[in-house]
Amino acid sequence: MRLTSHKALRRGRDPRSDKPVFRQIADHLREAIQNGTLAPGDKLPSEAEFVAHYEVARMTVRSALQQLQTEGLVLSEHGRGVFVRPRPQIRRLASDRFARRHRQEGKAAFLAESASAGAEPTVDLIHVREEVADADIARRLGLATGEPVLVRSRRYALNGSPVETATSYIPARIARGTRISEDNPGPGGVYARLEDLGHVLGHFEEEVTARMPAPDEIEILQLRTGIPVFCLIRTAFDVTGNPVEVCDTILSSDVYVLTYDLPAR
Incomplete structure (x- = not known):
């Protein structure tokens, strides 16, 4: 006997179709x-x-x-x-997440987003060190070959579930010996500390691509089979147009909706 009471089983197979x-x-x-x-x-x-x-x-x-x-x-x-599978929970509104008012309220971007979604945020796997910038990071930051950068890597979670990883690169000459070099940079995050140091932020540029995750990304983000990731590289510029940070972010695509509010001018 065929079962048709379940809402997913309203139709049977079509024996006339050549589709498997x-x-x-x-x-x-x-x-x-x-x-x-x-x-x-x-x-x-x-x-x-x-x-x-x-x-x-x-x-x-x-x-x-x-x-x-x-x-x-x-x-x-x-x-x-x-x-x-549950649909995305976090709407990442690019035009709002880096608004200065969030930093003035002591909220980094991830905290502001998670609050709007009613989720409990946590940050772990924090690792801060100095490295020599590779060619791509040096180009984005306008650095000379071999110039050092402060690297901040971390993992973000919502309600205990990992949702993204982020690695920031900041010229060492800016960050060395400041709170940016500490595991916890304080209220408002790294961007608030950059502005405290006189690097008032002017604008951001983001590049977004998508791909299937690498094995280590599957492990660290606890991704299920078939879930791609967003790869987002953001460059922060101060009001004089100088790049002061590059952030390389990997986001689980089943959690985020990427939303952009673009002016029509």
């Missing part, structure tokens, strides 16, 4: 996820229910679910089942 059955099943479920019939967090039917409804082998069902998992639409939890 596992792809037909994946198409049905993808459509249900995209149109909201299956909501974030919903549990999918069991393999046995799929087998009975579509009249296929268990491996066919598993292939369909693996396809959706590779696309990042569902996640499998051992002993519990397969669930629709």
